[in-house]
Amino acid sequence: MPAAPSIHNNLQLGLRANGTQFSLLVLINAFVGGMVGIERTVLPLLAEIDFGLASKTAILSFIVSFGIVKALANLFAGRLSDRIGRKRVLIAGWIVGLPVPVIIIFAPSWDWIVFANVVLGINQGLCWSTTVIMKIDLVGPQQRGLAMGLNEAAGYLAVSAAAFGTGYLATAYGLRPQPFIIGIIIALAGLFSSIFLVRETQGHAAVEARTHHNDAPSAAQPSFAHILLLTSWKDRALFAVSQAGMFNNLNDGMAWGLFPLYFALHGLSIGDIGILTAIYPAVWGISQLGAGALSDRVGRKPLITLGMIVQAGGIFLFILTSGFWMWALGSTLLGLGTALVYPTLLAAIGDVAHPTWRASAVGVYRLWRDGGYALGALLAGSLADALGLSWAIGAVGGLTLLSGIIVATVMYETLPGRR
Template sequence: MRMTPTHGIRPNMLQFSLQLLQVFLVGSLVGMTRTVLPKLAESDFGLAATSFMALATFVAVFGVVKAGLNLAAGSLSDRWGRRRVLILGWLSALPVPFLILYGPSWGWIILATVFLGINQGLSWSMALNSKLDLTHARQRGLVNGFNEFAGYGGVALAGIFSAVVVEAYGARLGLFLFSTAVIVSALVIAQILVRETRPWALLHLGDASTAPEPMAMRRLFGYASWGNRSLFALNQAGLVEKFTDAIVWLFFPVYFLANGMSLVASGGLVAVYGLVWGGGQLVTGPLSDRISRKLMIVVGMWLCGAGVLAVSVTTTPWLWVAELTVIGAGMAMLYPTLGASVADHADPAQRAGILGIYRFWRDLGYALGGLGLGLVAQLSEGITLPFWFVGVSMFLSGLYLMVRLSSPVTART
């Protein structure tokens, strides 16, 4: 039975909840690598714990692919529909379990990362866009908070559960079983239960029929990337904050394992960061509508930098829990607020394109941060200096944003 589109979370609760489940599963698929990656590299491919560039390549490739697809996902969904792109994202993930299980070299794991990045770029974007389609414009902050909570909750919990499965079945088989269950579940839900939300999106556009013609993409990219000083400040902050997530992904498990923690315990520690980050955004997203966004971003950047530095000089699990809580709180403060601030500084007619460009630079931070961390670790023959690389970068980036970010010309809408 066809329904007349009506905006709001309550009248669309079933589809809204299904899209939250979709982004939780997307987060779970990438989250399985957060703890297990170093063990897989060492146990099944003979990479030494000091093969930092090999580990960094995994994150760098993921970032490049996901960043590129952030630019393409929106236009694809306008032509094909949200649901088709969502399903395409999950179909692109199907090779991942088999490449992990049967790949004869680390290069095959890097290839799996390409498909993982495609899945993230398409399916995560569509799950968010569909929820925005279904809801009122005034609910966007709340929607983003729910979305990030579900996605990074999936990342955090998958880090624990995948570690348990890997301990029981080994790295390859454990990741194969976990990733297959996630992908098949998501595909079944998307194919049978998820509805196309383009009619809801068109209803939004109907409320803004007098909007000016959008700017050409090449011109818009230059304007949003370096032509507007506030957007440049926000883009660089989005890029640099991924250095924090990259070091948590790459080197925190290595550091915890080297200090005597088990794989499952290491996964639990990393999960603290993800759960605080995800859950905190339910508070910080709406809070940023009431207080200075600049203040929240700068404080969040500096909290993350301080927390990363603190982890590198402590060896006590309870201190690590406290420090990971600080890092997660910092990410919760800055992450949704950066996106909201970009929207504040964008003309409504160009907002979707400018947000896509911001996400491109933000996720390119995985690539630049991953390669930078790997290079610093390789040259210094240890992982202490990368912690300082991230801490100092976060402080300087926050300082630059504090100086260069101006107040938006128009009021928040």
């Protein structure tokens, strides 16, 4: 008697074959990015103006709470996606994220803002990780860098648009509530799209697993402890990727929390601060469209190394120069360097990790990457309080440069055919 046909036999891998679902997931990731973008311009200013906080460490506490919780949520998102499916995790993330803008609008004290960012961290960890995993599932191995470029471009262009939009609304109407009404609309759109339009992609990962030729880690299902150790330390490429992701978000956490305060200290208006805050993620988002695809051709290691060095150069420009236009150039370089790195790191994880445990590996990588938010906020805040804003910004630039050197000396090339 012939065996029953697999329910996955009719599934195809590739961007073109899954264009509709892929495009929908790109849109949903834009919603995810928009939820973070509503905070980029306004919250550091809200801390000083509405709540009277003077300590930079206290102001950056909202990023610490966000980073720690998002990092842990990433870890659980990857493992849960392997166990119960991607779509359920995505929907859960949006349900958790719904109250965030409402809490910020009505927060009577800074503690409520910190709590809102705990909730936002869960939303971001579950939703962003899951959209990444689902896109990797759909496209297969051939266009992984392009897929990650499209994913991250959508997310960070939305961060930029929301940062610019909230800066405009804050200038016109005040810091609350108008800038955060955008967040309520975004959260509802993300939830309903995920419930009614998104399809499960775990079957696509099963299709790829049957033809996977990666002989680096074993194709057998390893324990989660083994995946954690392999991704964090034992595999040289995965270690290099994880530390680069951590230092990338370390400098992003510093930029998120300190740059608006640094610009305000030098007399820039809220409108100009909103523009500078938006340039960085806008360049980051647009440039990823080319960077991800380029990594499919030239390899992952060169782009990651170059990207970390360019980021460091952009950060140093903020403390070595002054004025709106020079800082706009610094924001541009920071965004360009991040664009070279961000989709390429995810593509490298997809290159090395077997499809049967890839979601868990993505979760571990994103644990380290988004832990950088908390580390960056703590480091930048404490250095700013002790030595001043310029020293804090310069120190983070130095650590970013060090991370690029580690990639150059430790990582092996992961792109299939170029190892």
